[in-house]
Amino acid sequence: MGNKQTTFTLEQLDAYQDTTFFTKKEILRLFYRYRDLAPQLVPPDYTNKPYVKLPYELIGSMPELKDNPFRQRIAEVFSEDGEGNMTLDDFLDMFSVMSEMAPRDLKAYYAFKIYDFNNDDYICKSDLEKTVNKLTRKELTPEEVNLVCNKVLDEADMDNDGKLSLEDFQHMIVRAPDFLSTFHIRI
Amino acid sequence: MAHTLTFTFGPENVSQTPSPYDEGAVHDSFHQLIQEQSWLAEQELVEMQEMTNVTSRGRENLAYIVSPARQTEACEAPEQTEEHPGFSSATLRILASMPSRTIGRNRGAILSQYYNRTARLRRRSTRPPLQEVSHSARPSLRQLGIDLDSSREEEDTKRNLLVKELQSLPASQRVNMLQAMPLSLAEKRSLRQDSSGHSGTLRKPKTTAPLSHCSRLKYYVIIGFRNLWYSWLSFLHTLQPWHYSLKQISGRFGSSILSYFLFLKTLIMFNLFFFLILLVFVVAMQAAYPPATPNNETFTGLEPLTGAGYFSHTLMYYGYYSNFTLNDPCASGSNITRCWQSQDVHLPYNMPLAYLFAVGVAFIVTCILLVYSMSRSFGESYRVGSASGDLAVKVFCAWDYKVIQARSVGLQSENICTQLKECLAERQSRSHPLNLCNRLQRLVVLLLAWMISLGTVLGCVIAVYYFSEYIHQVHHDRLTRSMQTGNEALLLALPLLVSLINLLMPYMYNFLAAWEKQESPVLEVYIAICRNLILKMVILGLLCYHWLSRKVTSSKIKCWETYVGQELYRLVMMDFIFTLLDTFFGELIWRIILEGKKQSKQRPEFDIARNVLELIYGQTLTWLGVFFAPLLPAVQILKLVLLFYIKKTSLMRNCQSPSKPWRASHMSTIFITLLCFPSFLGASIFLSYTIWSVRPSEKCGPFQSLATIYDSGKMWVTQLEKSNPNLTWFTWIHQHMIQNTFFLFVISGILLSVIYLNIQVVKGQRRVISLLKEQIANEGEDKTFLIQKLHAVYGK
Numbered sequence: 001m002g003n004k005q006t007t008f009t010l011e012q013l014d015a016y017q018d019t020t021f022f023t024k025k026e027i028l029r030l031f032y033r034y035r036d037l038a039p040q041l042v043p044p045d046y047t048n049k050p051y052v053k054l055p056y057e058l059i060g061s062m063p064e065l066k067d068n069p070f071r072q073r074i075a076e077v078f079s080e081d082g083e084g085n086m087t088l089d090d091f092l093d094m095f096s097v098m099s100e101m102a103p104r105d106l107k108a109y110y111a112f113k114i115y116d117f118n119n120d121d122y123i124c125k126s127d128l129e130k131t132v133n134k135l136t137r138k139e140l141t142p143e144e145v146n147l148v149c150n151k152v153l154d155e156a157d158m159d160n161d162g163k164l165s166l167e168d169f170q171h172m173i174v175r176a177p178d179f180l181s182t183f184h185i186r187i
Numbered sequence: 188m189a190h191t192l193t194f195t196f197g198p199e200n201v202s203q204t205p206s207p208y209d210e211g212a213v214h215d216s217f218h219q220l221i222q223e224q225s226w227l228a229e230q231e232l233v234e235m236q237e238m239t240n241v242t243s244r245g246r247e248n249l250a251y252i253v254s255p256a257r258q259t260e261a262c263e264a265p266e267q268t269e270e271h272p273g274f275s276s277a278t279l280r281i282l283a284s285m286p287s288r289t290i291g292r293n294r295g296a297i298l299s300q301y302y303n304r305t306a307r308l309r310r311r312s313t314r315p316p317l318q319e320v321s322h323s324a325r326p327s328l329r330q331l332g333i334d335l336d337s338s339r340e341e342e343d344t345k346r347n348l349l350v351k352e353l354q355s356l357p358a359s360q361r362v363n364m365l366q367a368m369p370l371s372l373a374e375k376r377s378l379r380q381d382s383s384g385h386s387g388t389l390r391k392p393k394t395t396a397p398l399s400h401c402s403r404l405k406y407y408v409i410i411g412f413r414n415l416w417y418s419w420l421s422f423l424h425t426l427q428p429w430h431y432s433l434k435q436i437s438g439r440f441g442s443s444i445l446s447y448f449l450f451l452k453t454l455i456m457f458n459l460f461f462f463l464i465l466l467v468f469v470v471a472m473q474a475a476y477p478p479a480t481p482n483n484e485t486f487t488g489l490e491p492l493t494g495a496g497y498f499s500h501t502l503m504y505y506g507y508y509s510n511f512t513l514n515d516p517c518a519s520g521s522n523i524t525r526c527w528q529s530q531d532v533h534l535p536y537n538m539p540l541a542y543l544f545a546v547g548v549a550f551i552v553t554c555i556l557l558v559y560s561m562s563r564s565f566g567e568s569y570r571v572g573s574a575s576g577d578l579a580v581k582v583f584c585a586w587d588y589k590v591i592q593a594r595s596v597g598l599q600s601e602n603i604c605t606q607l608k609e610c611l612a613e614r615q616s617r618s619h620p621l622n623l624c625n626r627l628q629r630l631v632v633l634l635l636a637w638m639i640s641l642g643t644v645l646g647c648v649i650a651v652y653y654f655s656e657y658i659h660q661v662h663h664d665r666l667t668r669s670m671q672t673g674n675e676a677l678l679l680a681l682p683l684l685v686s687l688i689n690l691l692m693p694y695m696y697n698f699l700a701a702w703e704k705q706e707s708p709v710l711e712v713y714i715a716i717c718r719n720l721i722l723k724m725v726i727l728g729l730l731c732y733h734w735l736s737r738k739v740t741s742s743k744i745k746c747w748e749t750y751v752g753q754e755l756y757r758l759v760m761m762d763f764i765f766t767l768l769d770t771f772f773g774e775l776i777w778r779i780i781l782e783g784k785k786q787s788k789q790r791p792e793f794d795i796a797r798n799v800l801e802l803i804y805g806q807t808l809t810w811l812g813v814f815f816a817p818l819l820p821a822v823q824i825l826k827l828v829l830l831f832y833i834k835k836t837s838l839m840r841n842c843q844s845p846s847k848p849w850r851a852s853h854m855s856t857i858f859i860t861l862l863c864f865p866s867f868l869g870a871s872i873f874l875s876y877t878i879w880s881v882r883p884s885e886k887c888g889p890f891q892s893l894a895t896i897y898d899s900g901k902m903w904v905t906q907l908e909k910s911n912p913n914l915t916w917f918t919w920i921h922q923h924m925i926q927n928t929f930f931l932f933v934i935s936g937i938l939l940s941v942i943y944l945n946i947q948v949v950k951g952q953r954r955v956i957s958l959l960k961e962q963i964a965n966e967g968e969d970k971t972f973l974i975q976k977l978h979a980v981y982g983k
Contacts, residue, residue, distance in 0.1 A: 110369065
């Protein structure tokens with residue numbers, strides 16, 4: 001195969017191709033995007049697997065993420081340390097899951113984690129309130145937010161424990177055909 | 188401590204074939220949990236250490252100890268006290284290690300879930316049913332008999348089991364399974380490495396035993412195909428045109444407007460396919476063997492608009508194509524002197540057959556592609572039992588992550604805010620239904636609006652009919668008097684009228700809709716689409732009837748097929764010009780007016796439904812005309828490419844993001860259904876009628892001197908039978924299956940019974956879903972009951 005790049009070894013590219021939804025060209029393109037965020041921190045040669053982590057502020061300043069109200073949660077969910085500082089692996093993983101080839105279940109799993117602000121594997125009422133406030137930029141009154149959260153729990157909570165588990169969330173996502181097209185970042 | 192407590196449960200009822208529905212049994216997990224109490228006491232020490240080490244990340248509730256990462260073994264600290272007030276620490280500890288609390292956080296849980304999934308995958312050689320894949324997130328404890336704890340050795344065991352399972356899967360399934368796992372990339376890579384049995388490279392196996400030549404060959408073949416497949420995917424990706432433009436559009440306007448441009452791309456693909464088939468089998472062949480008579484007309488500037496004049500005797504229209512075998516000099520009858528020597532014709536090319544079959548095959552393949560994409564799109568957008576649950580779906584699925592421009596993000600927030608408010612208001616208004624007077628008023632308004640719209644459709648249709656008769660009469664008179672002047676311009680009058688109607692009526696329907704004031708915006712869109720569709724299809728139906736009626740086919744026009752082809756070409760061109768005008772006036776001028784007059788930042792909105800209907804209309808014209816003008820798909824491709832750039836530029840400069848909610852995948856399904864049903868079906872009916880029942884013209888085209896176009900096919904079959912007596916089965920098939928209607932009835936009967944079966948299956952699924960929901964609610968109640976009991980026991 002014609003291989004003119006020296007960033008990755010062939011095995012590394014193969015491994016990335018098998019574990020993400022990207023082709024070789026896209027992986028290289030994403031690497032260059034990653035490198036553009038901090039050219040002095042990221043070496044141009046990844047063949048000996050350097051350990052480089054970009055701080056959250058750089059990730060959050062990407063044009064695809066900078067105006068997204070959930071950008072901090074997205075970075076935290078996909079980062080290894082849970083703080084939003086991402087290695088190249090985390091970066092590729094994030095955009096692979098948010099690409100259009102990822103299956104619905106995988107996206108639903110990560111969407112659940114993103115909306116679970118306190119990381120307790122349940123979307124409880126406080127998580128819901130935070131989500132609604134971020135969605136509407138605090139335009140709704142607190143009573144309206146409360147009403148919305150109650151109605152959401154009424155509709156989606158099936159075992160009546162007052163919070164949404166992963167199964168409840170997945171069951172609701174199955175009923176939403178638009179989810180695949182909205183939970184998608186083009187890079 | 189709680190060591191002394193003993194609970195007696197019944198023996199575990201282990202079912203032999205585990206099914207995902209069994210995993211809802213919480214009782215057994217409690218049994219195992221209570222048996223782990225001694226282990227839990229040891230873990231308490233570890234927990235205390237971890238609590239001091241882990242830093243909280245500035246969240247509101249400091250009582251919450253959050254797990255630092257998704258990979259590390261996280262032992263959850265006791266649940267927040269406000270949710271379970273007064274529970275003792277022992278109870279809380281047990282609750283904290285319930286299976287439902289440890290799912291998703293613990294790598295072991297994920298791994299065991301995936302081990303089970305692959306094991307199940309292997310046990311049944313077919314694809315696992317849908318229910319199993321999406322709903323079971325709990326690890327099945329039955330199969331492994333492994334406790335759900337997070338000690339390192341257990342994880343390693345599970346991991347090894349998972350690796351073994353992955354190794355036994357075929358390569359492509361393994362890759363798919365790896366890609367779909369919710370683990371980190373490093374984890375996936377190590378799993379891949381271990382399960383493929385090589386040290387990261389799939390090129391040279393490092394097995395100790397020498398492979399036989401056969402398996403080595405097979406191995407290289409598989410690797411070769413895999414590399415080929417990946418390079419094909421990369422190539423396809425570079426071919427993806429307009430990737431950056433689509434990203435820009437979706438970044439500013441979201442998925443709804445993006446769906447219009449994706450639809451446009453789909454149409455270009457369809458037309459390209461059609462054009463390629465016709466190009467290879469019909470156009471290129473005829474171009475290689477031009478007819479003997481030269482083209483008398485001269486090229487005036489008006490041809491690209493009218494399609495007549497110089498273009499009448501070119502490859503563009505039906506009349507140009509020969510009705511004999513192309514490279515056989517005897518058949519054309521032109522050069523008889525060379526014919527009396529019996530020459531063998533090298534690769535004879537029968538033009539009429541090629542013409543008929545190329546168009547027929549292209550239509551059949553387009554039909555298959557359309558039905559396939561329609562069924563796939565329908566499968567994605569329709570869900571059994573998806574009637575309720577609007578608000579939850581809006582909260583979690585309404586935010587479009589593709590939108591990246593700051594102003595559009597702000598607009599999107601406003602949108603969602605408005606939608607949520609509307610939803611709340613709707614819930615409240617549902618509890619106060621309208622009284623009788625209001626309802627009657629609404630009904631009257633609705634009836635009146637529909638009567639007006641149908642009446643206008645009728646009026647337009649009558650106008651088009653009389654106008655077309657008049658134009659035809661005038662054209663006829665001028666032909667008999669052989670006056671060429673002004674003839675071409677006259678021909679443009681009818682397309683002008685049709686396009687004008689198609690441009691102005693939708694605005695009238697918008698006014699009607701504003702007067703009607705429907706409650707739900709979704710219903711508004713449906714009604715608008717319905718009215719526009721009725722108008723366009725009725726006018727097209729009338730024009731088709733006019734073209735195929737006796738007047739045109741037996742009048743003085745020399746070649747009525749070329750005439751019909753030209754009419755359709757003119758309609759396509761006029762449609763394009765009016766779309767340009769509409770974009771210019773509707774968007775640019777309107778924006779200038781709005782900005783100047785009202786001094787507001789409000790800009791016109793891009794009307795998706797109307798634009799998509801225009802695309803469908805243009806495509807219908809192309810499919811109607813492809814038999815009479817084989818180059819029409821090429822014209823349509825050019826038109827669509829230009830339209831893409833013009834619409835995109837106008838959108839970026841003049842429009843704002845949509846303020847109404849738009850269910851993108853649902854509407855895409857509707858659009859492709861509309862493309863299939865009225866549009867393609869109508870064109871196929873028109874084509875079938877032309878082929879089976881209409882007499883082709885005497886002096887031009889590939890089917891001269893035949894009674895119907897289908898006769899050429901029949902002649903070919905009889906010729907085959909004569910030349911090769913062994914092919915009687917072919918003629919038998921032709922006679923009894925294609926010409927006999929009984930076979931068609933049988934096929935329709937089978938289709939209807941399949942549809943009925945599927946309807947029953949869907950009904951059954953609905954019932955199962957409601958039963959399962961009840962079961963889940965009951966389980967939840969059981970769980971709370973048991974927790975209370977537990978607290979009662981431990982709290983003493």
